[in-house]
Amino acid sequence: MNVQLLNKKEAIFESTLKLINEYGFHGTPMSQIAAHANVATGTIYHYFSSKDELILELFKYCREKTNEHIFDFKEDLPYKERFFYIWNRLVDYYIAHKETFWFIEQFYSSPYYELIKQKKTTYYGVDKMHLFFEEGIKSGILRNVSFYTLISIYIGSATSHVKMVTYGFCKMQAKGRAELIEIIWNGVKNQYQ
Amino acid sequence: MNVQLLNKKEAIFESTLKLINEYGFHGTPMSQIAAHANVATGTIYHYFSSKDELILELFKYCREKTNEHIFDFKEDLPYKERFFYIWNRLVDYYIAHKETFWFIEQFYSSPYYELIKQKKTTYYGVDKMHLFFEEGIKSGILRNVSFYTLISIYIGSATSHVKMVTYGFCKMQAKGRAELIEIIWNGVKNQYQ
DNA sequence: ATTTAACAATTGAACGTTCATTCGGGTGCA
DNA sequence: TGCACCCGAATGAACGTTCAATTGTTAAAT
The missing domain is CATH 1.10.10.60 (Homeodomain-like)
Incomplete structure (x- = not known):
């Protein structure tokens, strides 16, 4: 209805x-x-052939929509600005689409994810992030650490922050958010350039 | 059986x-x-009076066991070492108890968590972390940022890392882990001391 | 020391409900 | 005429929960 x-x-x-x-x-x-x-x-x-398939398809649908959104920007910004921009777009999107966020979280931590993990279908979002971080390292802007380390910090802190906000724990959202991405930048930028 | x-x-x-x-x-x-x-x-x-109660009790049980483990150390270590120590204990514990980790993750991102969120019962783990970060800020070792910012980075990166490892994405666990906590330290430590 | 009685722990078959899925039929469009 | 789309009652299996009956334990009474 x-x-x-x-x-x-x-x-x-x-x-x-x-x-x-x-x-x-x-x-x-x-x-x-x-x-x-x-x-x-x-x-x-x-x-959909079953409830499980519906849920699997919904997951792909959500993930695609999220990626479309966060990588939608002009490529010619300086690296640091893109670093902040993408992160903020992700946080923005999740906060504006809390249901998508929580569904994805629920899915990832449930046995459902095992069903699609194996699939070698190179996943668009991860690819994009990979290229983005690689660019930062090659140009000497980021410290030379492994991709999964960067992803853990970059995405992990974003989702943690969204959780805090949607749980209602975190007042002063804007300030907290600015602090967060700045701390991450501090941590991963190359100190000797 | x-x-x-x-x-x-x-x-x-x-x-x-x-x-x-x-x-x-x-x-x-x-x-x-x-x-x-x-x-x-x-x-x-x-x-247990119902399946739901069983799950709720199990959640508390898991959370308590985890906290008991990570805060078990001699208080007289220098701050930086404790900062690394607690984080590593948490990661260690989750990797050694993957089922506990995934259960907690699943629980937090499911509607179950709503059922206990309200309860004002000051939760031991959060209290401990609060004191720990407060000490760092007061003594000028950590930058003066909000508690929820610190928690998002500290815990968020730990869980992200554990996810990567248990998904099997992340080879070279030890190196990645050391990189991670070091980056976080870089990001949150006070630069001007 | 033995009996007794109360209560805690345990069992698993039975119950009633809920839910995913099926299916036979309907509608509108090529 | 065929096909894609759509309906919702019917089906049957699965599941949470109950309960009457059985066993184990504890401690007061004899």
Whole structure:
């Protein structure tokens, strides 16, 4: 009775996203998703072969939308500015789309992720980040540390921050956020240039 | 047929931990937990009033065990060493107890956490961290940034790192780990002392 | 020392509900 | 006429929880 806009497939996605956030993977029956999306239960099975597939597809959908958003910028900014920009775009996007954020978090830490981890399909987001960090190291702007170290700090702190904010722990969001990315920059920039 | 050691309550905890890691909150029926813990289904209801309560109690149990472990050290180390020590203890513990780690992650990002978030019961772990960071700031060793900023970086990077390692993405664990905590230290230490 | 009684712990079959999935039928468009 | 899309009641399996019955334990009473 809520989502009318979009085509049915997207309505199903959006409803699933909302309900899973509220009630979890369990606790969200297909019938409820259908009702919320204004379709019949059977219709979902026209688009997805099972509940698991629906959830898997929704995960890809969320991840793509997020990546589209954060890498949308003019390439010619100085490196440091891009470093701040991408991080802030990510935090912005997650805070503006809390349901997407929490769904992705829930998915990553559930056994679902095991189902797609193996897939060698080079994942767009990781590729982009890889190139971005590599550029920073090659040009001597970033310290020469491993990609996974950089990702852990860069993404880990962003998600932690979003968690704090959405939990309601963290007042003074803007200040905290500025402090955070600046500390990270301090930590990873090359000191001897 | 597996866990025989401990008393029944702990056997139920350990079985729940293992099975939820493998199959998720859903996908883990009480009957299966009972079978794995070598008790009858009804026995679980002698110790816990419902499945939800079992999961909530298990969460507290895991959190306490983790905190006991990471804050176990001699107070007289220099600040910087404690800063590295606690972080490494946390990473060590999670890597040695992957099931605890993933259960906590799953719990935090699920609707379960909403159920206990409100509880004002000053949570031991957060208190300890608060004092620890406060000490660093007051003595001028750490930059004067907000507690939640420090927590986001310190804990966020640790969990990110553990995720990378348990996903199997990150080879050369020891090097990556040393890089990470050093970068964080670089970022948060006071530059002008 | 033995009996007794109260209570705690344990069992697993049975119950009632919920839920993912199926299916037979309907509608509108090429 | 065929095909894609859509419906929602029906199905059947799975699951959380209950409960009457059994066993184990503790400690007061004899």
